[in-house]
Amino acid sequence: MVNITLDADKCEGCGTCVDSCPVSIYSMDGGKAKIAGDVNECVVCRTCESACPAQAITVAE
Numbered sequence: 001m002v003n004i005t006l007d008a009d010k011c012e013g014c015g016t017c018v019d020s021c022p023v024s025i026y027s028m029d030g031g032k033a034k035i036a037g038d039v040n041e042c043v044v045c046r047t048c049e050s051a052c053p054a055q056a057i058t059v060a061e
């Protein structure tokens with residue numbers, strides 16, 4: 001069970017998470033990232049977490 005949190009207040013809208021997630025969990029919506037894919041497909045690589053310049057993403061198991 002993976003729990004992904006995305007703090008929209010911290011998100012700077014850079015799109016890095018959209019480009020870096022191998023299973024396309026994220027998409028952009030109105031200048032902010034949102035979780036749009038199936039979280040159950042997350043492989044817990046934590047690329048999104050480490051790549052986000054705003055520390056807006058937390059991936060927890």
Ligand code: SF4
Nearest residue numbers: 011012014015017052
């Ligand atoms: S990488 Fe971080 S700051 Fe950039 S769009 Fe994704 S959540 Fe927002």
Ligand code: SF4
Nearest residue numbers: 021042043045046048
């Ligand atoms: S941990 Fe990896 S697979 Fe999961 S949402 Fe982040 S980039 Fe995607």
